[in-house]
Amino acid sequence: MNNNPNHPAYPVPVSLPPLAEFLRWLAEMPDAFRNEPYGFPQGRTRTSAVVHDLFETVAAARPGADFLRQFAAAKPNELERNRLRWVLAACHLLWHPALRNRALKGVPLTALEKLFLQDLAMLASVANVDGLFQVEERREELIRRAFETLGLRLPGESEAEARDRLTQVDSVERKRLMAEIAKRQEKLRKEEEVRRKAQEEAASKGPRE
Amino acid sequence: MARKATAQKTRAAKSAGGVPADLRARNPLITPRAAKLLHDMKEHPDAPKWNYTCGDRITREDCEAVAAFRAELFSAREPRKPGAPPLEIVRRIAAQAPHSEWLRKRIGAGVDLVRDWDALPCMTREDFSRDMGYVMPDGCDLDNMYVYDTSGTTGHVLFVPNSPRAVSSYLPLLEFAMARHGVRVKFSEEKAGCILVCAQAHTIAYASVHAVWNNSGYAKVNLKPSEWPKADSAKRYFKDFNPPVLCGDPVAFVELMRQGIPAKPKALLSTALALAPEVRKRLEKHFKCPVIDTYSLNETGLISYACPKGFHHVLPHDLHVETLGADGHAVKPGERGEIAVSGGRNPFVPLLRYRTGDWACLEYKPCACGDALPRLLDLEGRAPVLFRAADGSAVNNVDLSRVLRKYPVVQFRFEQKKDGACALQVRPIPDSPSGWTERAKRELAELFGGQPVNVRIDEQLGARAKGGKVVPYVSAYTLEK
Numbered sequence: 001m002n003n004n005p006n007h008p009a010y011p012v013p014v015s016l017p018p019l020a021e022f023l024r025w026l027a028e029m030p031d032a033f034r035n036e037p038y039g040f041p042q043g044r045t046r047t048s049a050v051v052h053d054l055f056e057t058v059a060a061a062r063p064g065a066d067f068l069r070q071f072a073a074a075k076p077n078e079l080e081r082n083r084l085r086w087v088l089a090a091c092h093l094l095w096h097p098a099l100r101n102r103a104l105k106g107v108p109l110t111a112l113e114k115l116f117l118q119d120l121a122m123l124a125s126v127a128n129v130d131g132l133f134q135v136e137e138r139r140e141e142l143i144r145r146a147f148e149t150l151g152l153r154l155p156g157e158s159e160a161e162a163r164d165r166l167t168q169v170d171s172v173e174r175k176r177l178m179a180e181i182a183k184r185q186e187k188l189r190k191e192e193e194v195r196r197k198a199q200e201e202a203a204s205k206g207p208r209e
Numbered sequence: 210m211a212r213k214a215t216a217q218k219t220r221a222a223k224s225a226g227g228v229p230a231d232l233r234a235r236n237p238l239i240t241p242r243a244a245k246l247l248h249d250m251k252e253h254p255d256a257p258k259w260n261y262t263c264g265d266r267i268t269r270e271d272c273e274a275v276a277a278f279r280a281e282l283f284s285a286r287e288p289r290k291p292g293a294p295p296l297e298i299v300r301r302i303a304a305q306a307p308h309s310e311w312l313r314k315r316i317g318a319g320v321d322l323v324r325d326w327d328a329l330p331c332m333t334r335e336d337f338s339r340d341m342g343y344v345m346p347d348g349c350d351l352d353n354m355y356v357y358d359t360s361g362t363t364g365h366v367l368f369v370p371n372s373p374r375a376v377s378s379y380l381p382l383l384e385f386a387m388a389r390h391g392v393r394v395k396f397s398e399e400k401a402g403c404i405l406v407c408a409q410a411h412t413i414a415y416a417s418v419h420a421v422w423n424n425s426g427y428a429k430v431n432l433k434p435s436e437w438p439k440a441d442s443a444k445r446y447f448k449d450f451n452p453p454v455l456c457g458d459p460v461a462f463v464e465l466m467r468q469g470i471p472a473k474p475k476a477l478l479s480t481a482l483a484l485a486p487e488v489r490k491r492l493e494k495h496f497k498c499p500v501i502d503t504y505s506l507n508e509t510g511l512i513s514y515a516c517p518k519g520f521h522h523v524l525p526h527d528l529h530v531e532t533l534g535a536d537g538h539a540v541k542p543g544e545r546g547e548i549a550v551s552g553g554r555n556p557f558v559p560l561l562r563y564r565t566g567d568w569a570c571l572e573y574k575p576c577a578c579g580d581a582l583p584r585l586l587d588l589e590g591r592a593p594v595l596f597r598a599a600d601g602s603a604v605n606n607v608d609l610s611r612v613l614r615k616y617p618v619v620q621f622r623f624e625q626k627k628d629g630a631c632a633l634q635v636r637p638i639p640d641s642p643s644g645w646t647e648r649a650k651r652e653l654a655e656l657f658g659g660q661p662v663n664v665r666i667d668e669q670l671g672a673r674a675k676g677g678k679v680v681p682y683v684s685a686y687t688l689e690k
Binding site: 016066067069070074075079110114115117118119121122124125126148170173176186187189190193194195198200201202203204 | 264297318342
């Protein structure tokens with residue numbers, strides 16, 4: 001049973017393969033999921049179509065057009081490219097037979113949407129997806145981040161153990177910790193710069209002085 | 210030898226196309242033709258007294274980004290519903306969250322931005338004044354930051370960082386508002402595109418060009434007669450440059466009309482202060498063009514524009530607007546609440562439910578004008594208050610805010626009677642050093658062209674008023690007359 005008040009309150013009784021199996025599955029990700037997302041040079045994989053197929057297979061309801069639009073390249077920049085590549089990797093993870101055929105069947109659509117819309121946007125803003133292909137820890141992070149949001153648990157782990165392990169591999173958490181160490185100095189530096197620049201010539205605001 | 214060195218220096222000071230290097234630094238995309246236009250606007254025999262220099266700082270990449278923003282703005286006009294923002298905005302806030310201490314503290318992994326939206330804490334003006342360093346993202350590009358100050362109606366200065374790209378995105382927003390009124394302007398690098406008119410005792414005045422508006426000329430001018438070389442200079446300047454777009458607040462537009470300046474704009478865009486319907490009608494009749502009201506804050510940029518049916522619609526597609534009760538929860542549709550905004554495009558200020566201090570009812574039902582974005586009904590922003598100096602020239606309440614923010618004032622009420630007499634009641638910060646009231650008195654009298662101002666300390670000011678609020682500006686003069 002899930003006791004975390006922030007966590008979606010639904011039990012997921014299905015037993016899953018061990019972490020090693022999901023790590024292997026991600027390490028052997030086919031080219032279709034590693035390819036450049038459509039909307040970028042040489043981009044071939046239409047991310048929104050992949051998300052659509054996944055949701056159609058595992059979720060009780062079809063994803064809305066509004067939701068799917070979030071997986072077409074919004075801006076041709078590196079951040080967006082990175083985000084869509086994380087999305088493709090997450091689609092591949094959830095395509096694992098143990099998840100696709102069983103475990104995900106009981107997961108609410110809202111939890112899946114949060115993972116794809118919010119958690120992956122956060123993760124992509126702090127971690128390069130290439131790490132996924134080079135470092136096992138990034139693969140573990142994706143697995144644990146997804147499982148946390150979807151309310152899934154790896155075999156033999158308590159909720160506290162799962163959370164503890166996620167904290168250890170969590171890039172967002174690492175970013176937070178690093179920022180925490182420097183935060184006071186960083187705050188003062190930024191505010192000093194704001195005060196200094198307030199005395200300087202500004203850029204023309206045009207008709208909004 | 211000396212002549213040769215000077216020539217070399219001059220050559221070095223000019224970059225490609227004969228545009229001086231300092232001008233190119235301020236306006237990276239300026240063309241020789243636009244530089245000539247700018248020179249003509251600055252050196253015109255009737256030009257106002259310029260007291261500031263700045264440019265748009267826009268690069269080619271910025272220009273492309275603003276063009277993409279324009280394309281999205283004109284196409285993304287889908288209806289909204291109460292509750293969480295559109296998913297595009299949720300996704301952007303999620304991506305910003307790990308990078309801003311202010312957001313990090315409020316958006317943890319357990320928070321579902323869609324599900325928990327209404328429970329999220331609100332950003333306030335105090336967060337900006339006290340913790341701007343926590344609001345700003347870690348590692349943001351401070352070299353590309355420009356800082357603007359704003360005092361709003363409170364008189365307390367607030368520094369708001371912004372980027373040239375985000376600032377220039379304001380222009381497509383104005384284009385959109387004009388297009389809704391059937392006005393489409395073709396901007397040219399050989400003509401003035403826009404003049405921002407002010408009627409204040411003191412303000413900055415400068416001329417520039419805007420790359421986003423095809424390097425057309427732009428000027429900010431103060432209509433105060435003493436800011437122009439001769440009595441009829443403003444008339445001749447406007448006649449010669451005749452910009453298709455005029456921006457300003459209602460006080461300035463009324464002053465433009467009062468001085469009989471022969472402007473023939475295609476649109477007047479009113480900002481900063483509330484535009485009363487009577488004033489709008491008078492201005493439309495006089496200038497024979499639409500007068501479009503807009504609602505904007507320095508902290509947030511443009512929030513809404515008035516459609517041809519007179520309703521204020523949310524303008525930027527990337528901004529989420531809601532109305533909140535005192536408890537920070539959204540009020541029901543149709544109920545009045547404080548306007549709060551999230552999203553936007555200022556890279557230095559990721560807005561999350563920023564409480565603006567202004568009030569309205571949000572209406573999601575379709576509007577007869579055809580714009581599907583929600584409307585702010587009964588928008589209660591900053592009402593314009595017109596004061597007059599001894600010589601009859603306009604004094605804006607912004608001028609007064611600028612003077613008063615220098616002093617230890619908690620609350621104040623400034624009133625001008627029909628005979629011109631001025632009185633200021635102030636509630637000072639407790640235990641503040643004495644002696645400042647005399648200085649304030651002198652400064653205010655100077656602002657009003659020698660008109661004495663009576664200053665009275667009232668430690669209880671506001672304490673007797675309902676909700677502790679005091680109407681800060683009261684004048685016997687009205688814009689309608």
